[in-house]
Amino acid sequence: MTTTAPEGLLERAERLYRDWRLGAVHEWKARTGGLAVGFMPVYAPREVLHAMGVLPVGLMGAGDDLEIIRGDAYYQSYICHIPRSTMEMALNGSFDCLDGMLFPAICDVIRNLSGIWKMMFAGKVVRYLDVPQDFDPAMGGRFWRKELEGLCDELVAHGAKPLEPEALRRSLGVYNTHRRLVQGLYDLRREQPWKVPTHELYPVLRAGLVIPVEEHVEMLRAYRAAVEADASRRPMDLARVVLTGSFCEQPPLGLIKSLERAGCYVVDDDFVQVHRWIRHDVPTTGDPLDALVNAFLHDSIEHPTRWVEKEPKGADLVERVKRSGAGGVVFCAPSFCDPALLDQPMAVAAVEAAGIPWTAFKYAENTGQFQVIREQAGTFADSIQLWSAVS
Ligand code: SF4
Numbered sequence: 001m002t003t004t005a006p007e008g009l010l011e012r013a014e015r016l017y018r019d020w021r022l023g024a025v026h027e028w029k030a031r032t033g034g035l036a037v038g039f040m041p042v043y044a045p046r047e048v049l050h051a052m053g054v055l056p057v058g059l060m061g062a063g064d065d066l067e068i069i070r071g072d073a074y075y076q077s078y079i080c081h082i083p084r085s086t087m088e089m090a091l092n093g094s095f096d097c098l099d100g101m102l103f104p105a106i107c108d109v110i111r112n113l114s115g116i117w118k119m120m121f122a123g124k125v126v127r128y129l130d131v132p133q134d135f136d137p138a139m140g141g142r143f144w145r146k147e148l149e150g151l152c153d154e155l156v157a158h159g160a161k162p163l164e165p166e167a168l169r170r171s172l173g174v175y176n177t178h179r180r181l182v183q184g185l186y187d188l189r190r191e192q193p194w195k196v197p198t199h200e201l202y203p204v205l206r207a208g209l210v211i212p213v214e215e216h217v218e219m220l221r222a223y224r225a226a227v228e229a230d231a232s233r234r235p236m237d238l239a240r241v242v243l244t245g246s247f248c249e250q251p252p253l254g255l256i257k258s259l260e261r262a263g264c265y266v267v268d269d270d271f272v273q274v275h276r277w278i279r280h281d282v283p284t285t286g287d288p289l290d291a292l293v294n295a296f297l298h299d300s301i302e303h304p305t306r307w308v309e310k311e312p313k314g315a316d317l318v319e320r321v322k323r324s325g326a327g328g329v330v331f332c333a334p335s336f337c338d339p340a341l342l343d344q345p346m347a348v349a350a351v352e353a354a355g356i357p358w359t360a361f362k363y364a365e366n367t368g369q370f371q372v373i374r375e376q377a378g379t380f381a382d383s384i385q386l387w388s389a390v391s
Helices: 009-018 023-032 046-051 082-091 108-120 137-157 165-191 198-207 213-229 253-261 288-298 315-324 338-353 371-390
Strands: 036-039 055-058 100-104 125-129 239-244 264-268 328-334 358-363
Touching: 009 198, 009 213, 023 036, 023 055, 046 055, 046 137, 046 165, 046 288, 082 108, 100 108, 100 137, 108 125, 125 137, 137 288, 165 198, 165 213, 165 264, 165 288, 198 213, 198 253, 239 315, 239 371, 253 264, 253 371, 264 315, 264 371, 315 328, 315 338, 328 338, 328 371, 338 358, 358 371
Parallel strands: 036 055, 036 100, 100 125, 239 264, 239 328, 328 358
Antiparallel strands: none
């Protein structure tokens, strides 16, 4: 599978993706003197931070690049890996450049991590973002707006600019552009997956977590232009699959490459969802904070960490499979991930009812052996190709 274009961009993206010491954030702070605030997966109101001159920094663990020594001491053995690597990085000084941390309410592990953070980093902004599970604007909307206003007050107390409506409208516009570009790459990969291999797209998306959104917009544009112009990227006879469950702790890049080498075109996935959490443009007219609140209430993706009101769980996954023309689903979740693994039986029931083949395995962000996964994925890909040939 080719990785020839664009020159230098992919190397930079992978460097940023692996830079758990946050060198790019250090540089940004030295250049601007602004605040930088980290956030855990899966969603953070980045537009608000951006409008206040704060750099939002997405943290998704250390992958397979860091040996965990002290982080393990904070957690029992039967939970996922990302809180351990996050603690390890906090303890080894990697996050010293961050002026605060946001912990979106996605599971008990993140909730506990926010409590540890509050005790250990008392002088910094530390907020558990209790995102609403009631989508009535008069209830959940009011609540979420108040949470955001509380966050703004705390940021101002630590030196950020006060939130101005006009600045927030501009930030909504910048993130709208960014979202369209990310979505455009997902669309292109769905239509021509040989143009946008996931082992390239993934680090490109991860790079956007540690650099200013304006720079990432340029990176996305350059990547799109380069892959579209690269005539050497030709279709291959691979099986199209949707990968689901990897929304928080991320699989190592080697695992993604193994899936592709095993014969899979990943045509949809759950990676770095903060870039796609809100589906469409957020209106830039009217009250901009209300616009962001309403987008969260009514235009967020279906997700295991969100209450699903009407449709049965798994309906959205079936829809994604149909939309992407995939031949099967790979349930690929971190070990011990409650939100992903508690939803999985319902999602499996939904895809089975729709006659969609599936397979499942688990990983940790530092998994180093891919042979078993590669064989399983290869067998699955072959069987999809065979079934589609005879049906
Ligand atoms: S991997 Fe799953 S269980 Fe672990 S922190 Fe993330 S959402 Fe929570």
